[in-house]
Amino acid sequence: MSLLRPTCAALARRLCTSQPYIEHASRSSILALIQSHRTPRSQCRAFNTTPRYLAKVIDPPQNPTIPQHPKRTVRIGPLPDGRVDDGTIQRIFSRRLSPSDGNNVLRILHHRRTAGSLADYGVDNLGKHYTHVNRDLALKGLEWLREKYPIDEARAAQEWAEKEANRISYELWLADPETESKYKDPARAFKEQMEKEEQERQQQELDGRKIGILHVGKSQFERNIEEKRRERLEEITRIAEEKEQKEREMEEKLESGEWVRTPTGTQLMKPGQSTYVDVFGREQVSRRKEEQEKYSKASAATDAKTPEELLAQTTLIERIWPMSTFVLAVVLLSIGAAHYYTPPAPAYRLYPDLSPTTATIGALLALNCGLAIAWRFMPLWPLLTRYFMHVPGYPRAFQAIGNVFSHVQYEHLLANMMMLCLVGPVAHDLVGRGTFIGTYISAGAVGTLFSLYWANLGRGNIMAHSVGASAAIWGVAALFCLLTDQEKLKIPFFKDKEVAFWPKMLFVAFVLWEIQTALKKKMTTMDHASHFGGMFVGIGTAGYMRATGFHEKKLGLKEGDGMQARADVDAKTVDVGAMAKEGVKEVRESLTRGNK
Known part of the structure; x- marks a missing residue:
């Protein structure tokens, strides 16, 4: 049939x-x-099919069971502070457990708290070796752990539940890979798919044949589509493998106890670190503290921790002689510049529309602000510390000038630049660019030298660090107050409001205030020695110019070149507000002409 x-x-x-x-x-x-x-x-x-094969092919399991895997080994680490002493164990467990058993019970309970399995297992079933530990004893140990080592048990339990759900779903997929699941392993599925496609391709190459001029098989378009699909699957696989590797590394770090999760749980950080949200809305771990420590060590001039260790590395002559020679050369060059400086012709100036006073003060402001911004970049700290910060215990010659233009704190920069804008223009108009620049640099260098001598020969702090233009500004202020003949001071923001101006008495008051501040026993961050050095240069320059007939020679600017003359200010009046307006006007006009 x-x-x-x-x-x-x-x-x-x-x-x-x-x-x-x-x-x-x-x-x-x-x-x-x-x-x-x-x-x-x-x-x-078929007739030759076995019942076992029939069960697999015809009746696939609708609810696959989880395959039996070898029992997982749980590693339980020590307590955060190590072994608990015997007396504490006896107090916790009322002398009903030995110190060894008590420590092991505490370790097991603390592991369940940190792993999150406490929500599932509770305090029961601590193991076959601790069947004599009843629930009351375990609860006492748990209470002591919660008081001694507080952690977020609710979060740990939530993470434990998520990991268990993922593990069970993954094992179900292993039992039946055809089941669609969001926990399906993309890497394994992709590799199996690639092996299958490679076998099909090889078989097509073996079975391929040609009919006339036509080739049997997939077209070039279809092969391109398959290639794009393969590349996309490879990228998905790579991302999945990287994510799995990152999760494994995070788990290993968490087990060590040296790392904790960030507030969102997406990353790890060390205790004490902080996080921030970047412009893309992603949580990032701030490593500013570690970078500061790294570059602070790199910028340290020496590894000495105490003044005695620092002084033992160099002799007194090695600390004083190089900077003394350098400062002497700077002073001699400044004197030469003050005597022989000639203002350049407008054709050779970078901004001919600006008065020399505005150009000089603007250049000093730009240089000081530029170095203050440079201090915000930590990779520049080694260079700035080496040449732009004065260290009396380990000095370098160039620090005598470099620290004059350097400011670490914005408050310090703002205070010094405000004083420079107040006294700088009037002093520049009075003595000219050559004498002004020579006094400014010489006062800063000599002030640094005074600070070096006071720290090494006096009672100063050998490990102090000093920066700032205070000494240079004191020198310029002393020069102006001792040379000017102006008698009135116009108050800014008040029209036609003037007060009497006694510059020499004002300078004496400043000196007395500086002496009083320096003699106070209270610790201060001001480098008074450098201030006195700057005043000394200003007084010396003013005395020399008066002795050589300053008012007869009139070494200042040419008629009409000063800011006061451009602002129509009386020669006997100090009008800081009018000079500031004139400076802003000059800068605006210069920029407008430059744009045209």
Whole structure:
């Protein structure tokens, strides 16, 4: 029959493989078989198929069971502070547990707290070696741990639940890979798919044939689509593998106890670190503290920790002689510049529309502000500390000038630049650019030298660090107050309000205030020695100019070149507000012409 018709072949297979039902027992076997043949046909297996294969192919499991895996080994680390002493164990467990058992019980309970499994296991079933530990003893240990080592147990329990859910879903997928799940391993699925496609490609190459000028197989367009798809799957696989590797590394770091999770839980950070949100809304760990420590060590001139260690590294002559020679050369060059400086012609000036006073003060402001901004970049700290910060215990010659233009704190910069803008223009108008610049630099260098001598020969702090333009500004202020003949001071922001101006008495008051501040026993961050050095240069320069007939020679600016003259200020009046307005006007006009 099976040779005559295909339906008969199917009928023959049913005769060989079907089992009679109980309800068909009263009927004949032929009739029952025909009736069953009229029902929708079910899938039949071949004659050589085993029942085991039939169970897999015909009836796939709808609810796959989780495969049995070897029991996982849980590593329980020590307590954060190490082993608990015997007396504390006896107080916790009322002398009912030995010190060894008590420590182990505390370790197990603390591991469950940190891992999050305390929500599932509780304090029971501590192991076959601790069956004698009842619930009351375990609760006492848990209470002591919560008081001694407080942690967020709720968060740990939430993370534990998520990991367990992921693990169970992954094991279910391993039992039935065809089941779609969001926890499906993309790396493994991709590798299997690639192996299958490679086998199909090789088989097509073996079976490929040519009909005339036509080639059998996939077109170039289809191959390009498959290539793009392969590249996309490779990228997905790479991202998944990197994420899994990152999670494993995070778990290992957390187990060490040296790392904690960030507030959002996406990253790890060390205790004491802080986080911030970047412009893209992502949480980032701030490593400013570590970078500060790194560059602070790199910028340290020496590894000495105490003044004695610092002094032992160099001799007194090695600390004093190089800077003394350098400052002497700077003073001689400044004197030469003051005597022989000639203002350049407008054609050779970078900004010919600006008065020399505005250009000089503006350049000093720009240089000081530029170095203050440079201090905000930590990679520049080694260079700035080496040449732009004065260290009396380990000095370098160039620090005598470099620290005059350097400011670390914005408050210090603002105070010094405000004084420079107040006294600088009037002093520049009075003595000219050559004498002004020479006095400014010489006062700063000599002030640094005074600070060096006071720290090494006097009672100063050998490990102090000094920066700032205070000494230079004191020198310029002393020069102006001792040379000017102006008698009135116009108050800014008040129209036609003037007061009497006694510059020499004002300078004496400043000197007395500086002496009083320096003699106070209270610790201060001001470098009074450098201030006195700057005053000394200003007084010396003013005395020399008066002795050589300053008012007769008139070494200042040419008629009409000063800011006071441009602002129509009386020669006997100091009008800081009018000079400031004139300076702003000059800068605005210069920029406007430059844009045109």
